[in-house]
Amino acid sequence: METALTRLVGVRHPLVQTGMGWVAGPRLVSATARAGALGILASATMTVDQLRDAVKEVRSRTTAPFGVNLRADAADAGDRVRVLVEEGVRVASFALAPSRELITELKEAGVVVLPSVGARRHAEKVVAWGADAVLVQGGEGGGHTGEVATTVLLPQVVDAVDVPVVAAGGFCDGRGLVAALAYGAAGVAMGTRFLLTSDSTVPDAVKARYLAATVRDVTVTRAVDGLPHRMLRSDLVDALERAGRVRALGQAVRRAAELRRLTGLTWRGMLRDGRALRHGKDLSWSQVLLAANTPTLLRAAMVDGRTDLGVMAAGQVTGLIDDLPSCAELVERVMAEAEEVLGRLTLMADGPRAADDPATSA
Incomplete structure (x- = not known):
């Protein structure tokens, strides 16, 4: 196509x-x-x-x-x-x-x-x-x-x-x-x-969490970094939403230190990125730090398989997915479905004209 x-x-x-x-x-x-x-x-x-x-x-x-x-x-x-x-x-x-x-x-x-x-x-x-x-x-x-x-x-x-x-x-x-x-x-x-x-x-156990999710299990929260973030509902997300500012700040500092270790970012660089993110937005400094190190929350789930310590970004379409094809199988299937749908639509569009065409009806 x-x-x-x-x-x-x-x-x-x-x-x-x-x-x-x-x-x-x-x-x-x-x-x-x-x-x-x-x-x-x-x-x-x-x-x-x-x-x-x-x-x-x-x-x-x-x-x-x-x-x-x-x-x-x-x-x-x-x-x-x-x-x-x-x-x-x-x-x-x-x-x-x-x-x-x-x-x-x-x-x-x-x-x-x-x-x-x-x-x-x-x-x-x-x-x-x-x-x-x-x-x-x-x-x-x-x-x-x-x-x-x-x-x-x-x-x-x-x-x-x-x-x-x-x-x-x-x-x-x-x-x-x-x-x-x-x-x-x-x-x-x-x-x-x-x-x-x-x-x-992504670890199999994490994929299983996605496959078991319904449309209602996908939520949008600001608790992670102060910005609308669509992800799977989990105990961690619930805890972040309940956490007060002091506790959230402590979590943010610990995760910022982990992100610095993983990526080689300096504290100055993280604070600079944080100030840039905070500009024009109504975010607390704990939210800014969480935003700067959200990658560590994603890594905990997507790399380490720790769904209890990490977040799982997810589109609403998660609730429609129930299998794990290879990329080749997925692409082939999507394109075959598209061609089939286009074929049906073409038949629908051509149907009345074909019925009225004397050459077709003969």
Whole structure:
């Protein structure tokens, strides 16, 4: 299936595996790329050297195009961009809007720039700065999310920009892909669906928690970092929501120390990131620290399997997923379902005309 997205990035299918921290590593990304979709490597939890090694590992596993997700506000964003350029990465995606300068640097090197947005005005801004495409996540999506549903946000953005739009939030099958195409999108991005594959390195016990979850087990909370965060309901989430400021601050400091050990961040760098996050938002300093070290909460679950000590970002679509296919099986199934749905719609559209056509009825 060829769309503006497949032509832009050079993949066979209009499907994107999102850059999930601690989840979207070389194994998942390369499996996605080999299946013909666009895999996105998550780099926010890596040092610059680890990022380069991860890119090389993906390269050793596949020659297919793939991307890297970057934090536009990271102090070393320029160094990370240089890794992408030097290693020939096809796509740079961003969770926060990249600066005009970063976009220009990437585009001049031939890297496709694909920022994620949660509002029409953000899409208009990054496209005006030169973004090649935008990924639009509605409120159904996992992780940090907004309040506007994909079915409302997507057509707004499609009508507002003249670049390919990738739809995210609430997608897991071929029906969803066809629906997004009908809205004018050039493809769909899926996070939870790719997390729940046999190629994902998430521990089996954690995957089992996802598979057992219903739609009602997925919640949006501000208790983790002061921002709306969609995740699985758990005892830890309940405890964070009940915790007072003193207790929350103590937890934040302990996790900040752990994040510093894992990533090599300095306290000064963490405080700088915290001040940037706090600017313009009504967050306490304990929430700022929690936001700065939310990666450790994700790591506890997604890497260590400690669902009692970590959080599990999850889209609402979790409640619709009940199996663990390989990436190849998943992509093949989604595309087959999409073709089947398109075929039914074509028959519905052609049916009355075919019945009235004398040559057909003869």
